[in-house]
Amino acid sequence: MAQTEQKVFKVGVVGYGLSAKIFQIPFITATPSFKLHSILQRNPKPESSAPNDYPNLQHFQSMEPFLADPALDVVVLSTTPDSHFPLAQQALNAGKHVFIEKPLVPTSAEASELDRLAKEKGLLICVYQNRRWDSDFRTVQKLIADGTLGRVYEVETHFQRYRPVQRANMLSMSQGGSALYDLGSHLVDQVYVLFGMPNSVSAKLYCQREGRVLSPKDQTVEPDGANLQLAYDSGLVVGVRIGSMSVETRQPRFWVRGTKGSYHKDGLDPQEDQLKAGMKISDGQFGRDSEEWHGRLVTLGEDGKVSDKAFPNVEPVTYTKIYELFGEALRGNGPVPVPVSEARDVLRILEGARESSLTLRTVNLS
Known part of the structure; x- marks a missing residue:
């Protein structure tokens, strides 16, 4: 069960690739409720070696001794999606809480099984949907919550880039890979947070590189692009757009339209690029857009005049927040920030999109 004392939880990371190095370990070490305790790297190499980088930690090359460590409290799975289900089962059966990279697992059925097992064992699972803490997304949240845009009736959310060569190790949709699961899990999760479960999804999934x-x-087809339309009872329609062949100097991110105004934003949240460039999460500029990437807010005044102005993002809280909230949940101080039930719903939407493209019909989700 979640513990009420102000415990510091010892964390072990499975995997030592890019995600572990820049998205997990820096945030674990910055979170007061966590202490980085161990790393499992199956094949350390001179150019990438957890034992060399962290000589004071416990190091393992297989799951059995890693999970047998009685000091270990929380397992972070920073591995490929096709490995998440069996590894999470092992961790839960060993009595460990689990923090899992997105997408949680390849199927909603597997998500339901992990949810059942965690509840049976009295353990917590959190899914690393870090882009809930993108500052542009939080800005959209605030504009909608404040009523600045009025009743929102149409949203476009994009993840566009120009990458004409497919990554060699890209997983298939059945493995929890492709643009649909890799990027769609971010975009659809954000839509789910804003508006809940849609009634239906209609989708076209493309390989844009091959036409x-x-x-x-x-x-x-294993898609590198996607066009999803999510429909709601209120009349709201959300377009989810993913592209790999978009030649732009300013890639679109959000376009939100309501009865009182609209908000337009280009460019991705800067945290990922800042982390890859070596910026520390303690840097005062971490998570902050430069002025040239501010969004545009257009509103209709009571006098009927339209105002159009630059609109900077809200103050960033950064990806540290998901770790802070999960630590507090483990201490018994609040809910898990991204529970399995929500990740399962997102997977249901992605599965519906795949079915829609395959069958040329709209898929009912309600």
């Missing part, structure tokens, strides 16, 4: 569409005539 192919997932359809009854071509069922082997």
Whole structure:
């Protein structure tokens, strides 16, 4: 069960790739409720060696001795999505709480099983949907919550880039990979946080690099692009757009339209690029957009005049927040910030999108 005392939880990380190095370990070490305790790296190499980088930690090359460590409290899975289900099962059966990279698992059925097992064992699982703490997304949240835009009736959310060569190790959709699961899990999760479960999804999944569409005539497409339309009872329509061949100097991110105004934002949240460039999370500029990337807010005044102005993001809280909130949940001070039930719903939407493209029909989710 979640513990009420102000315990510091010892954390072990499984995997030592880019995600572990820049998205997990810096935030674990900055969170007061966590202490980095161990790392499991199956094959350390001279150019990438957890034992060399962290000589004072416990180091392992297989799951059994790693999980047998009685001091270990929390397992962070920073591995490929196709490995998440069996590894999470092992960790839960060993009595460890689990923090899992997105997408949680390849299927909603597996998510339900992990949820059942965690509840049976009295343990907590948190899913690393870090982009809930993107500052542009939090800005959209605030504008909607404040009523600045009025009743929102249409949203576009984008993840566009120009990458004409496919990554060699990209997983298939069945493994929890492709643009649909890799990037779609971020975008659809944000839509879910804003508006809840849609009634239906209609989708086209593309391989933009090859000019192919997932359809009854071509069922082997692994998408590098996607166009989803999520529909709600209120009349709200949300377009989720993913692209790999977008040639732009300013890639679109958000376009939110309501009865009283609209908000437009280009460019991705800077945290990922800042981390890759070596910026420390303690840096005062971490998570902050430069002025040239401020969004635009257009509003209709009571006098009927339209105002158009630059609109900077809200004050960043950064990806540290998900770790802080999970630590507090483990201490019994609040809910898990991204529970399995929400990640399962997101997977249901992604599965519906895949079905829609394959069958050429709208898929009912309600």
